[in-house]
Amino acid sequence: MDAILNQGAPFFVAVLAYAIGNQTISQRLFAVREDHIKPTFITATIGYGAIVIGLGMIGLMALMTGMEPINGDMNNLIPQMVSMYLSPMFIGLFFILVIGSLSSTADSDLSAMSAIVMADVYGKNIAKNKPDPTKMLFIGRLTMIVATLIGVILASFSMDILIMLVFVGALWGAIVFRSSPAVSGAG
Numbered sequence: 001m002d003a004i005l006n007q008g009a010p011f012f013v014a015v016l017a018y019a020i021g022n023q024t025i026s027q028r029l030f031a032v033r034e035d036h037i038k039p040t041f042i043t044a045t046i047g048y049g050a051i052v053i054g055l056g057m058i059g060l061m062a063l064m065t066g067m068e069p070i071n072g073d074m075n076n077l078i079p080q081m082v083s084m085y086l087s088p089m090f091i092g093l094f095f096i097l098v099i100g101s102l103s104s105t106a107d108s109d110l111s112a113m114s115a116i117v118m119a120d121v122y123g124k125n126i127a128k129n130k131p132d133p134t135k136m137l138f139i140g141r142l143t144m145i146v147a148t149l150i151g152v153i154l155a156s157f158s159m160d161i162l163i164m165l166v167f168v169g170a171l172w173g174a175i176v177f178r179s180s181p182a183v184s185g186a187g
Contacts (some may be wrong), residue, residue, distance in 0.1 A: 027112055051101060058082065075161050106151075113147055114140040 024125075032040045058081050067075040067084075082094050120138040123131040 027115070034115070051097070061085070073160075075158075110144045110147055114143045117143040 023143065028044075055078065055174055058078050061079050062081050067077070069075075070080055086094060118131075118136050122136060122139050123129065127135075
């Protein structure tokens with residue numbers, strides 16, 4: 001029960017908030033051609049579900065085997081399980097999976113943040129709906145650089161992964177509920 005309340009439930013809430021409120025999901029939705037919507041979403045659902053369930057199963061295996069993370073740091077648990085139970089070929093595939101997932105998420109989030117800052121902050125509020133395309137492109141690129149630097153700085157603090165996951169889930173949840181017409185009073 002402790003594992004569910006302290007790890008499973010926050011992760012579940014964060015995943016739901018991500019799926020509902022993350023701008024990158026909307027961008028991916030609008031980028032798909034109409035005749036490819038169903039196969040794209042079936043593939044994405046299976047892939048996303050497999051990654052979430054697969055990582056959850058690694059954590060469940062660790063719980064069932066009674067594995068203690070090295071130095072008591074929960075960030076070491078999944079790498080520890082992977083290195084202990086997988087062959088070198090599957091360790092390589094796991095590494096590719098992690099790098100691919102991080103790259104996909106990072107570039108989508110940076111693109112979404114850049115679009116929001118360019119269109120909403122600069123285009124609508126600063127330029128009053130008369131934006132200069134060159135300045136808009138510069139602001140978008142600068143947004144990506146600043147966000148990447150902030151991400152690198154936060155990563156250097158070596159915070160517990162669960163705390164960061166709950167923080168990101170709460171941040172996405174706040175964005176979802178704030179942008180909801182019923183909550184914001186716009187509807």
